[in-house]
Amino acid sequence: MVRVGFIGVGMMGMGQVNAFAQVKNAQIVAASDTSPVSLGKFAEKHPKAKTYSHHSELLKDNNVDAVVVVTPTYFHKDIAIEAMKSGRPVLTEKPMARTVADCHKMNEASAKTKKLLMVAHCRRFDTDWGAWAKIFKSGALGGPVLWRDVAGGAFSLYNPSGWFLDEKLGGGPLIDGAVHNYDFANLLFGKAESVVASSIKLSKHTAVDTACAVVRYESGNQLLMSWSWAIGSGQSLRDVLGPKAAMSFGAGELATPELDTTNYGYYLVADASRQKKKLIKFPRKDMYVVQAKHFIDCVEGKAKCISPGTEAIKAVAVAEAILKAGPLGREVKVKY
């Protein structure tokens, strides 16, 4: 049994707590948060667990074997390092940290303390994105491919926690949201070499809230991103185009009311002429529970971590290049 302590139990922190609650070998024993409101909500659900207003107090608790860091991004580095130095393996939320320099310090601490540093890149544990990875790897699309991902939403208007769009604390959507895509593209496409980007700021917040970017990989594959947290969500687009076939997320024109969309997800794969079309079906699973189980398995020595800090730093490197390229409007090399 691994006794787990959570640092930061806001929106995602409680999501992590709920995920770990479903893992057989995990026991929720403590939480710390600077907000009494967040701590109160945690205590209501887990009255037997200890609560602390400062993370250093939690790290003095000998009943805590492993730590999950779910604070605003800017605090991941210092808290994760302190936790590893206290002898605990750490799962920290994505983005690993706000800057590449901070990520390096975290990886150095992990190497020095010999403590696991896993980053919660939940899409690595997702049956949905996992299914598209399988299609890509099968060669069905041909290559190189262009992965297009267009997302938006007027997050800046309702912005539940102000830190998300604070340039230093959260960094805005081009790091906080899009880092999922950078990490997954890095996993599938290999080394990202450069980016081109164009950004604008539509809200009063300090972070860039709207940008379009293309990430170029050494393999020839490309990731096209367009993200905004300042305009209406409109139509989101997520597809992958290859020379042999194109794949769209969802059943697209083959959607029928008979499809079981509760238990299964679907991708539509169409050949270049769009004459031959087929549906790929995959079972839906809660990626957060799969991720939590993987962390516990790693702590217990039953698995090798598939989402270590040494991989996650590369996604922050892509984000940093995009944030730099946006205002310049020209190509920027990715620096690791």
Ligand SMILES: NC(=O)c1ccc[n+]([C@@H]2O[C@H](COP(=O)([O-])OP(=O)(O)OC[C@H]3O[C@@H](n4cnc5c(N)ncnc54)[C@H](O)[C@@H]3O)[C@@H](O)[C@H]2O)c1
């Ligand atoms: N993987 C995902 O799908 C996903 C989704 C949302 C958020 N996240 C990530 O999770 C992290 C937290 O996001 P959130 O949505 O829960 O934010 P949030 O603002 O809802 O919660 C953050 C919590 O951390 C607490 N906190 C702040 N400073 C602290 C400190 N020094 N020590 C302890 N607690 C502190 C706050 O009081 C708050 O309760 C971010 O890094 C975010 O990018 C990941």
